[in-house]
Amino acid sequence: MKITKKTKLSELIDNKKAQIILEKYDFPCLSCPHARFEMEALELGSVCEMYDIDSTKLIKELNEKLNKK
DSSP, X not given: OOOOTTOBGXXXXXXXXXXXXXXXXXXXXXXXXXXXXXXTTOBHHHHHHHTXXXXXXXXXXXXXXXXXX
């Protein structure tokens, strides 16, 4: 799975490894009750931009850890 800024949160949210990485970056949507209803529409890059999260670093780490064989 190739993760990009366009990746929907719904594709990541149930993955335990992804959750750990997102928590490391203080990703707000994991604990937000409203975000649960918007997971299909929310894109990783948009949320990073809204909350001033370094999307380049986050996406690089997600791809490295989630695509490790």
